[in-house]
Amino acid sequence: MALRPDEFYAHARTAADGERRLPLARMTGWDVSPFEPDGLRVAPMRPRVLPEPARHGEDPADCAACRDRDEGVWLDDRRRLTRIPGVGVPLVLMLYPRDHYDLADLPDELAAELGVLTTHIARHVQALPHISRAHVYRIGDGGAHLHIWFFARPEGQAQLYGSWMPVWDDLLPEYPADVAEEDTAIVADALVTSYGGRRSADGELPSA
Numbered sequence: 001m002a003l004r005p006d007e008f009y010a011h012a013r014t015a016a017d018g019e020r021r022l023p024l025a026r027m028t029g030w031d032v033s034p035f036e037p038d039g040l041r042v043a044p045m046r047p048r049v050l051p052e053p054a055r056h057g058e059d060p061a062d063c064a065a066c067r068d069r070d071e072g073v074w075l076d077d078r079r080r081l082t083r084i085p086g087v088g089v090p091l092v093l094m095l096y097p098r099d100h101y102d103l104a105d106l107p108d109e110l111a112a113e114l115g116v117l118t119t120h121i122a123r124h125v126q127a128l129p130h131i132s133r134a135h136v137y138r139i140g141d142g143g144a145h146l147h148i149w150f151f152a153r154p155e156g157q158a159q160l161y162g163s164w165m166p167v168w169d170d171l172l173p174e175y176p177a178d179v180a181e182e183d184t185a186i187v188a189d190a191l192v193t194s195y196g197g198r199r200s201a202d203g204e205l206p207s208a
C-alpha cells in the first residue's frame with residue numbers, strides 16, 4: 001500500500017540533514033547535468049500540503065485552455081497545437097484536446113487518436129533539419145486541462161540529452177522566433193498532410 005502523506009514525508013526526512021536538505025541528486029552527477037555539484041545544495045524539504053491547492057482550470061469556466069479552444073497553429077475538430085514562445089530550444093509545441101479533459105478522463109476513442117497524433121507530431125518535429133529528437137512530456141501538476149509538451153532537441157547538442165532538457169531550455173538564450181515560426185509552419189503543414197485537420201480555426205476541414 002502506498003505511504004500516507006505523513007509517512008512519505010517522514011520517509012523522505014530519514015535521508016535529509018538537520019536543515020531538512022536531501023543529498024544532491026544523482027542526476028547532478030550526470031555528464032549532461034547543467035549544474036556542477038560544487039556549491040549546489042538542495043532546498044529544504046517542505047511539509048506536505050493537504051488538501052493540495054487547485055490547479056489552474058480545475059473549473060472549465062475558468063480554464064484558459066478552454067477559453068482559447070479555437071487558437072492554434074494546427075487544429076482539427078477535437079485537438080489543437082500551439083507553439084510556446086520565448087523558449088531556448090529550437091521548438092516547443094503543445095497539444096491540447098479542445099474540450100476540457102485531463103489525461104485520465106479521456107475517452108478511449110480520443111486517447112487512441114491522441115496516441116496517433118502524438119506520434120505524427122514527434123515524427124514531423126524530428127524531420128526538421130538540425131533537430132535530433134522530439135521529447136514528449138505530460139506532467140499535469142500545473143493545469144487541469146490536458147496539455148502535452150513537445151521539446152525539440154538541437155542536433156549535436158548532446159548535453160541536452162534526457163530529462164535535464166527543460167532546465168537547459170530555461171538556461172539558454174531565446175531561440176530566434178522567426179526560425180521557430182517557420183519550423184512550426186513546416187510541422188503544421190506536414191500534420192495536415194499526414195493526419196488531417198487544418199492550419200487555422202477559419203480553415204476548411206479536408207474532406208477525409
Ligand SMILES: [Zn+2]
Pocket residue numbers: 057060063064065066067099100101145
Ligand atoms: Zn479546459
